[in-house]
Amino acid sequence: xxxxxxxxxxxxxxxxxxxxxxxxxxxxxxxxxxxxxxxxxxxxxxxxxxxxxxxxxxxxxxxxxxxxxxxxxxxxxxxxxxxxxxxxxxxxxxxxxxxxxxxxxxxxxxxxxxxxxxxxxxxxxxxxxxxxxxxxxxxxxxxxxxxxxxxxxxxxxxxxxxxxxxxxxxxxxxxxxxxxxxxxxxxxxxxxxxxxxxxxxxxxxxxxxxxxxxxxxxxxxxxxxxxxxxxxxxxxxxxxxxxxxxxxxxxxxxxxxxxxxxxxxxxxxxxxxxxxxxxxxxxxxxxxxxxxxxxxxxxxxxxxxxxxxxxxxxxxxxxxxxxxxxxxxxxxxxxxxx
Amino acid sequence: xxxxxxxxxxxxxxxxxxxxxxxxxxxxxxxxxxxxxxxxxxxxxxxxxxxxxxxxxxxxxxxxxxxxxxxxxxxxxxxxxxxxxxxxxxxxxxxxxxxxxxxxxxxxxxxxxxxxxxxxxxxxxxxxxxxxxxxxxxxxxxxxxxxxxxxxxxxxxxxxxxxxxxxxxxxxxxxxxxxxxxxxxxxxxxxxxxxxxxxxxxxxxxxxxxxxxxxxxxxxxxxxxxxxxxxxxxxxxxxxxxxxxxxxxxxxxxxxxxxxxxxxxxxxxxxxxxxxxxxxxxxxxxxxxxxxxxxxxxxxxxxxxxxxxxxxxxxxxxxxxxxxxxxxxxxxxxxxxx
Numbered sequence: 001x002x003x004x005x006x007x008x009x010x011x012x013x014x015x016x017x018x019x020x021x022x023x024x025x026x027x028x029x030x031x032x033x034x035x036x037x038x039x040x041x042x043x044x045x046x047x048x049x050x051x052x053x054x055x056x057x058x059x060x061x062x063x064x065x066x067x068x069x070x071x072x073x074x075x076x077x078x079x080x081x082x083x084x085x086x087x088x089x090x091x092x093x094x095x096x097x098x099x100x101x102x103x104x105x106x107x108x109x110x111x112x113x114x115x116x117x118x119x120x121x122x123x124x125x126x127x128x129x130x131x132x133x134x135x136x137x138x139x140x141x142x143x144x145x146x147x148x149x150x151x152x153x154x155x156x157x158x159x160x161x162x163x164x165x166x167x168x169x170x171x172x173x174x175x176x177x178x179x180x181x182x183x184x185x186x187x188x189x190x191x192x193x194x195x196x197x198x199x200x201x202x203x204x205x206x207x208x209x210x211x212x213x214x215x216x217x218x219x220x221x222x223x224x225x226x227x228x229x230x231x232x233x234x235x236x237x238x239x240x241x242x243x244x245x246x247x248x249x250x251x252x253x254x255x256x257x258x259x260x261x262x263x264x265x266x267x268x269x270x271x272x273x274x275x276x277x278x279x280x281x282x283x284x285x286x287x288x289x290x291x292x293x294x295x296x297x298x299x300x301x302x303x304x305x306x307x308x309x310x311x312x313x314x315x316x317x318x319x320x321x322x323x324x325x326x327x328x329x330x331x332x333x334x335x336x337x338x
Numbered sequence: 339x340x341x342x343x344x345x346x347x348x349x350x351x352x353x354x355x356x357x358x359x360x361x362x363x364x365x366x367x368x369x370x371x372x373x374x375x376x377x378x379x380x381x382x383x384x385x386x387x388x389x390x391x392x393x394x395x396x397x398x399x400x401x402x403x404x405x406x407x408x409x410x411x412x413x414x415x416x417x418x419x420x421x422x423x424x425x426x427x428x429x430x431x432x433x434x435x436x437x438x439x440x441x442x443x444x445x446x447x448x449x450x451x452x453x454x455x456x457x458x459x460x461x462x463x464x465x466x467x468x469x470x471x472x473x474x475x476x477x478x479x480x481x482x483x484x485x486x487x488x489x490x491x492x493x494x495x496x497x498x499x500x501x502x503x504x505x506x507x508x509x510x511x512x513x514x515x516x517x518x519x520x521x522x523x524x525x526x527x528x529x530x531x532x533x534x535x536x537x538x539x540x541x542x543x544x545x546x547x548x549x550x551x552x553x554x555x556x557x558x559x560x561x562x563x564x565x566x567x568x569x570x571x572x573x574x575x576x577x578x579x580x581x582x583x584x585x586x587x588x589x590x591x592x593x594x595x596x597x598x599x600x601x602x603x604x605x606x607x608x609x610x611x612x613x614x615x616x617x618x619x620x621x622x623x624x625x626x627x628x629x630x631x632x633x634x635x636x637x638x639x640x641x642x643x644x645x646x647x648x649x650x651x652x653x654x655x656x657x658x659x660x661x662x663x664x665x666x667x668x669x670x671x672x673x674x675x676x
Contacts, residue, residue, distance in 0.1 A: 007426065082584070086346070112637060113636065134589065135618060246474060249468070259603050265602040281648050281649065298450035299450060315653065316675075337654075
């Protein structure tokens with residue numbers, strides 16, 4: 001199929017950029033030194049490409065992502081990098097381990113989450129340590145106590161995780177580096193109390209400056225977005241929303257992307273060669289640069305660059321893999337919902 | 339099923355609020371005076387409730403919504419209130435009309451959209467008139483010419499539509515009313531040139547002050563959101579995100595809603611009795627009011643009020659209809675994607 005024939009709006013994966021990003025990361029963090037975070041792309045087909053590149057351990061944010069990866073034969077080493085207390089879903093994850101469909105590790109950060117994991121029969125946990133992001137994770141000084149508690153409850157403690165999510169988007173490298181060093185000092189201290197082989201953390205923005213972790217939890221790097229694009233990263237933009245121009249007036253043009261096809265928490269998407277005015281449910285109103293005569297016409301196609309990859313992909317059924325004008329294949333976004 | 343047993347995050351429809359909203363609107367705009375906009379809720383089960391309340395004509399933003407309603411037996415009078423130039427999708431809509439599965443009307447605002455509709459065999463159109471929102475719609479003075487063109491191309495012209503989307507969210511009633519009057523003056527003038535029986539427009543925010551239209555295109559009123567909640571409307575909040583507390587520290591608590599379960603273009607959601615700090619992919623960090631001892635605990639449930647109904651529902655598979663603690667049924671969100 002040719003790109004021009006693809007119904008819009010459609011999410012495109014530029015194959016060459018994707019391959020460049022995967023190869024660049026794999027060279028720096030080969031094999032288990034990277035634990036790709038599937039929350040960014042929610043596709044077992046894409047995950048299989050990363051497994052083929054040597055990364056066979058995955059990081060998940062939901063039980064659905066864990067189960068989908070296991071069912072796709074990608075269950076070598078699955079980490080739920082999130083707290084979970086739902087007994088039914090924890091039971092499903094424990095069954096994956098019991099039935100040898102996956103190695104299952106779950107993050108815990110409190111007595112309540114340890115109790116829930118133990119009761120459900122989860123075999124392994126990481127102690128989730130707060131390293132400065134106001135979200136989950138125990139205080140660093142509490143990690144050792146929780147590890148002891150988990151072991152007493154029969155859980156194997158593989159180590160610690162701590163996500164410096166408040167730092168991964170800082171554009172200025174020197175600031176980013178020094179704050180990451182501080183955050184990781186806390187994680188390393190917690191690890192000394194907890195024990196185990198795993199120190200998990202980081203993200204796309206700290207892929208090369210977080211040198212304290214044993215494994216990096218990065219996902220956005222595979223396709224990128226304009227938010228991470230502001231940083232000095234070697235990864236190329238590989239995700240685009242393919243849209244059709246529906247209406248053109250003397251003051252603006254309108255294409256068929258919008259709030260139903262783009263995650264908006266990082267603000268408006270970008271259209272090269274145009275100013276994005278605003279987004280509606282199924283429309284982007286934009287003002288092309290240059291003289292009115294050179295503007296796109298109704299029926300023309302426009303590539304839109306998403307501001308935030310994760311919630312954008314979560315709105316789509318398919319990722320269309322393209323090489324210039326050729327549509328190569330489509331990957332189902334099969335890990336949506338919970 | 340009891341509400342407490344529902345896996346989270348889950349979108350709840352409070353049955354009593356929904357019924358109040360439907361009855362309030364139906365009393366003011368009975369039958370065809372309301373053309374419910376299904377883009378807000380994307381569910382044929384919910385649409386069937388509105389049809390049972392007397393509104394058997396529907397408004398759509400996508401071809402998928404049109405086809406889904408027709409397949410669900412709700413095709414009495416379907417309007418695609420959006421421009422479409424994709425020949426394949428237009429062909430599918432034309433076939434719905436040809437096979438008597440739906441009455442099909444499509445908005446057009448240019449020669450290109452008229453040509454596309456005519457070539458595909460679309461039977462009926464509305465001339466989409468720009469009434470001030472910088473988006474689709476022809477200049478009001480151009481509507482008559484386009485209607486003539488459409489009729490020459492064999493299309494039946496049912497009238498005009500014009501959406502005052504830039505005005506529906508103005509909280510101050512007097513301002514809203516006077517600006518709507520101005521916008522509708524342009525639409526009425528265009529209608530005089532176009533002819534036909536239909537003058538379609540409006541939304542939840544102008545439900546009672548837009549007196550120029552023959553049919554109101556409102557969808558949000560059925561369940562509401564915090565954005566429309568700022569206005570002086572008689573509709574009750576009937577949509578909630580049901581979440582579970584995952585982690586509680588001395589400074590904040592975290593529940594399992596987030597960017598994958600909430601449309602974010604209108605900003606953060608609201609949690610009654612708490613300040614929302616920020617949202618991540620699968621987390622909301624919030625600070626409960628009151629003394630730390632009274633805060634929710636891990637495993638407790640929290641009701642979150644979405645800021646924008648349309649893109650929130652588009653992220654979900656199900657709407658769970660509840661009456662206090664009882665889960666009555668679930669409606670599939672079956673009109674997602676395009």
